[in-house]
Amino acid sequence: MKKINIVLLIMISAFIVSCESNTYTEIAEVTTNPTYTKNIAPIVKANCLSCHSGNSQFPNLETYAEVKESTQNGDLICRIDQTQACGRVMPQSGPMSKTSIDLFLLWQQQGCLN
Structure with a gap:
Protein backbone atom coordinates (compact mmCIF):
# COMPACT_ATOMS: atom_id res chain seq x y z
CA MET A 1 0.00 0.00 0.00
CA LYS A 2 2.85 2.36 0.83
CA LYS A 3 4.41 1.80 -2.62
CA ILE A 4 1.13 2.67 -4.33
CA ASN A 5 0.87 5.93 -2.39
CA ILE A 6 4.44 6.90 -3.31
CA VAL A 7 3.90 6.08 -6.99
CA LEU A 8 0.63 8.01 -6.98
CA LEU A 9 2.30 11.02 -5.35
CA ILE A 10 5.09 11.00 -7.94
CA MET A 11 2.60 10.78 -10.81
CA ILE A 12 0.49 13.64 -9.48
CA SER A 13 3.58 15.79 -8.93
CA ALA A 14 4.82 15.11 -12.47
CA PHE A 15 1.41 16.01 -13.87
CA ILE A 16 1.23 19.30 -11.97
CA VAL A 17 4.72 20.35 -13.02
CA SER A 18 4.08 19.49 -16.67
CA CYS A 19 0.86 21.51 -16.78
CA GLU A 20 2.45 24.83 -15.93
CA SER A 21 5.51 24.69 -18.17
CA ASN A 22 4.51 27.48 -20.58
CA THR A 23 1.83 29.34 -18.68
CA TYR A 24 3.93 32.09 -17.14
CA THR A 25 5.99 32.63 -20.29
CA GLU A 26 2.89 32.93 -22.46
CA ILE A 27 1.27 35.43 -20.12
CA ALA A 28 4.43 37.53 -19.88
CA GLU A 29 4.80 37.61 -23.67
CA VAL A 30 1.18 38.64 -24.19
CA THR A 31 1.03 41.36 -21.56
CA THR A 32 4.34 43.05 -22.35
Missing part, protein backbone atom coordinates in the same frame (compact mmCIF):
# COMPACT_ATOMS: atom_id res chain seq x y z
CA ASN A 33 3.28 44.91 -25.48
CA PRO A 34 -0.18 43.91 -26.70
CA THR A 35 -1.34 44.76 -30.21
CA TYR A 36 -4.76 44.58 -31.77
CA THR A 37 -3.83 42.07 -34.44
CA LYS A 38 -1.92 39.66 -32.22
CA ASN A 39 -3.76 39.90 -28.91
CA ILE A 40 -7.01 41.89 -28.94
CA ALA A 41 -8.63 40.74 -32.21
CA PRO A 42 -8.76 37.06 -31.13
CA ILE A 43 -10.48 38.06 -27.87
CA VAL A 44 -12.98 40.25 -29.72
CA LYS A 45 -13.66 37.49 -32.24
CA ALA A 46 -14.24 34.90 -29.51
CA ASN A 47 -16.32 37.10 -27.19
CA CYS A 48 -17.95 39.95 -29.12
CA LEU A 49 -18.48 39.38 -32.83
CA SER A 50 -21.38 36.98 -32.49
CA CYS A 51 -23.45 40.05 -31.53
CA HIS A 52 -21.37 43.10 -32.51
CA SER A 53 -20.89 42.61 -36.24
CA GLY A 54 -22.76 43.68 -39.34
CA ASN A 55 -26.01 45.45 -38.54
CA SER A 56 -26.75 43.58 -35.32
CA GLN A 57 -25.77 45.28 -32.06
CA PHE A 58 -24.16 48.71 -31.62
CA PRO A 59 -21.25 49.26 -31.55
CA ASN A 60 -19.92 47.27 -34.46
CA LEU A 61 -16.59 45.73 -33.40
CA GLU A 62 -15.45 44.13 -36.66
CA THR A 63 -12.45 46.34 -37.39
CA TYR A 64 -9.43 47.70 -35.58
CA ALA A 65 -10.75 51.27 -35.92
CA GLU A 66 -14.11 50.37 -34.37
CA VAL A 67 -12.59 48.47 -31.44
CA LYS A 68 -10.02 51.24 -30.89
CA GLU A 69 -12.71 53.94 -30.84
CA SER A 70 -14.92 51.98 -28.44
CA THR A 71 -11.92 51.29 -26.20
CA GLN A 72 -10.67 54.88 -26.20
CA ASN A 73 -14.07 56.38 -25.42
CA GLY A 74 -14.27 54.04 -22.43
CA ASP A 75 -17.47 52.22 -23.34
CA LEU A 76 -15.90 48.86 -24.19
CA ILE A 77 -13.65 48.81 -21.13
CA CYS A 78 -16.53 49.80 -18.89
CA ARG A 79 -18.74 47.01 -20.25
CA ILE A 80 -16.17 44.21 -19.92
CA ASP A 81 -14.74 45.33 -16.57
CA GLN A 82 -17.13 44.17 -13.85
CA THR A 83 -15.65 46.61 -11.32
CA GLN A 84 -17.34 49.55 -13.05
CA ALA A 85 -21.06 50.27 -13.11
CA CYS A 86 -22.04 51.44 -16.58
CA GLY A 87 -24.84 49.24 -17.79
CA ARG A 88 -24.99 45.63 -18.83
CA VAL A 89 -21.78 43.65 -18.48
CA MET A 90 -20.48 42.20 -21.72
CA PRO A 91 -20.29 39.68 -23.15
CA GLN A 92 -23.78 38.45 -22.40
CA SER A 93 -22.57 34.85 -22.35
CA GLY A 94 -20.57 35.56 -19.20
CA PRO A 95 -17.66 37.69 -18.09
CA MET A 96 -14.32 37.59 -19.85
CA SER A 97 -11.36 36.21 -17.98
CA LYS A 98 -9.40 38.62 -15.81
CA THR A 99 -6.42 38.03 -18.11
CA SER A 100 -8.41 39.21 -21.14
CA ILE A 101 -9.74 42.26 -19.30
CA ASP A 102 -6.26 43.16 -18.05
CA LEU A 103 -4.94 42.78 -21.60
CA PHE A 104 -7.56 45.24 -22.89
CA LEU A 105 -6.63 47.70 -20.13
CA LEU A 106 -2.93 47.42 -20.96
CA TRP A 107 -3.66 47.80 -24.67
CA GLN A 108 -5.64 50.97 -23.92
CA GLN A 109 -2.90 52.36 -21.66
CA GLN A 110 -0.29 51.78 -24.36
CA GLY A 111 -2.26 53.63 -27.02
CA CYS A 112 -4.27 50.87 -28.73
CA LEU A 113 -1.50 49.75 -31.08
CA ASN A 114 -2.46 47.83 -34.21
Whole structure:
Protein backbone atom coordinates (compact mmCIF):
# COMPACT_ATOMS: atom_id res chain seq x y z
CA MET A 1 0.00 0.00 0.00
CA LYS A 2 2.85 2.36 0.83
CA LYS A 3 4.41 1.80 -2.62
CA ILE A 4 1.13 2.67 -4.33
CA ASN A 5 0.87 5.93 -2.39
CA ILE A 6 4.44 6.90 -3.31
CA VAL A 7 3.90 6.08 -6.99
CA LEU A 8 0.63 8.01 -6.98
CA LEU A 9 2.30 11.02 -5.35
CA ILE A 10 5.09 11.00 -7.94
CA MET A 11 2.60 10.78 -10.81
CA ILE A 12 0.49 13.64 -9.48
CA SER A 13 3.58 15.79 -8.93
CA ALA A 14 4.82 15.11 -12.47
CA PHE A 15 1.41 16.01 -13.87
CA ILE A 16 1.23 19.30 -11.97
CA VAL A 17 4.72 20.35 -13.02
CA SER A 18 4.08 19.49 -16.67
CA CYS A 19 0.86 21.51 -16.78
CA GLU A 20 2.45 24.83 -15.93
CA SER A 21 5.51 24.69 -18.17
CA ASN A 22 4.51 27.48 -20.58
CA THR A 23 1.83 29.34 -18.68
CA TYR A 24 3.93 32.09 -17.14
CA THR A 25 5.99 32.63 -20.29
CA GLU A 26 2.89 32.93 -22.46
CA ILE A 27 1.27 35.43 -20.12
CA ALA A 28 4.43 37.53 -19.88
CA GLU A 29 4.80 37.61 -23.67
CA VAL A 30 1.18 38.64 -24.19
CA THR A 31 1.03 41.36 -21.56
CA THR A 32 4.34 43.05 -22.35
CA ASN A 33 3.28 44.91 -25.48
CA PRO A 34 -0.18 43.91 -26.70
CA THR A 35 -1.34 44.76 -30.21
CA TYR A 36 -4.76 44.58 -31.77
CA THR A 37 -3.83 42.07 -34.44
CA LYS A 38 -1.92 39.66 -32.22
CA ASN A 39 -3.76 39.90 -28.91
CA ILE A 40 -7.01 41.89 -28.94
CA ALA A 41 -8.63 40.74 -32.21
CA PRO A 42 -8.76 37.06 -31.13
CA ILE A 43 -10.48 38.06 -27.87
CA VAL A 44 -12.98 40.25 -29.72
CA LYS A 45 -13.66 37.49 -32.24
CA ALA A 46 -14.24 34.90 -29.51
CA ASN A 47 -16.32 37.10 -27.19
CA CYS A 48 -17.95 39.95 -29.12
CA LEU A 49 -18.48 39.38 -32.83
CA SER A 50 -21.38 36.98 -32.49
CA CYS A 51 -23.45 40.05 -31.53
CA HIS A 52 -21.37 43.10 -32.51
CA SER A 53 -20.89 42.61 -36.24
CA GLY A 54 -22.76 43.68 -39.34
CA ASN A 55 -26.01 45.45 -38.54
CA SER A 56 -26.75 43.58 -35.32
CA GLN A 57 -25.77 45.28 -32.06
CA PHE A 58 -24.16 48.71 -31.62
CA PRO A 59 -21.25 49.26 -31.55
CA ASN A 60 -19.92 47.27 -34.46
CA LEU A 61 -16.59 45.73 -33.40
CA GLU A 62 -15.45 44.13 -36.66
CA THR A 63 -12.45 46.34 -37.39
CA TYR A 64 -9.43 47.70 -35.58
CA ALA A 65 -10.75 51.27 -35.92
CA GLU A 66 -14.11 50.37 -34.37
CA VAL A 67 -12.59 48.47 -31.44
CA LYS A 68 -10.02 51.24 -30.89
CA GLU A 69 -12.71 53.94 -30.84
CA SER A 70 -14.92 51.98 -28.44
CA THR A 71 -11.92 51.29 -26.20
CA GLN A 72 -10.67 54.88 -26.20
CA ASN A 73 -14.07 56.38 -25.42
CA GLY A 74 -14.27 54.04 -22.43
CA ASP A 75 -17.47 52.22 -23.34
CA LEU A 76 -15.90 48.86 -24.19
CA ILE A 77 -13.65 48.81 -21.13
CA CYS A 78 -16.53 49.80 -18.89
CA ARG A 79 -18.74 47.01 -20.25
CA ILE A 80 -16.17 44.21 -19.92
CA ASP A 81 -14.74 45.33 -16.57
CA GLN A 82 -17.13 44.17 -13.85
CA THR A 83 -15.65 46.61 -11.32
CA GLN A 84 -17.34 49.55 -13.05
CA ALA A 85 -21.06 50.27 -13.11
CA CYS A 86 -22.04 51.44 -16.58
CA GLY A 87 -24.84 49.24 -17.79
CA ARG A 88 -24.99 45.63 -18.83
CA VAL A 89 -21.78 43.65 -18.48
CA MET A 90 -20.48 42.20 -21.72
CA PRO A 91 -20.29 39.68 -23.15
CA GLN A 92 -23.78 38.45 -22.40
CA SER A 93 -22.57 34.85 -22.35
CA GLY A 94 -20.57 35.56 -19.20
CA PRO A 95 -17.66 37.69 -18.09
CA MET A 96 -14.32 37.59 -19.85
CA SER A 97 -11.36 36.21 -17.98
CA LYS A 98 -9.40 38.62 -15.81
CA THR A 99 -6.42 38.03 -18.11
CA SER A 100 -8.41 39.21 -21.14
CA ILE A 101 -9.74 42.26 -19.30
CA ASP A 102 -6.26 43.16 -18.05
CA LEU A 103 -4.94 42.78 -21.60
CA PHE A 104 -7.56 45.24 -22.89
CA LEU A 105 -6.63 47.70 -20.13
CA LEU A 106 -2.93 47.42 -20.96
CA TRP A 107 -3.66 47.80 -24.67
CA GLN A 108 -5.64 50.97 -23.92
CA GLN A 109 -2.90 52.36 -21.66
CA GLN A 110 -0.29 51.78 -24.36
CA GLY A 111 -2.26 53.63 -27.02
CA CYS A 112 -4.27 50.87 -28.73
CA LEU A 113 -1.50 49.75 -31.08
CA ASN A 114 -2.46 47.83 -34.21
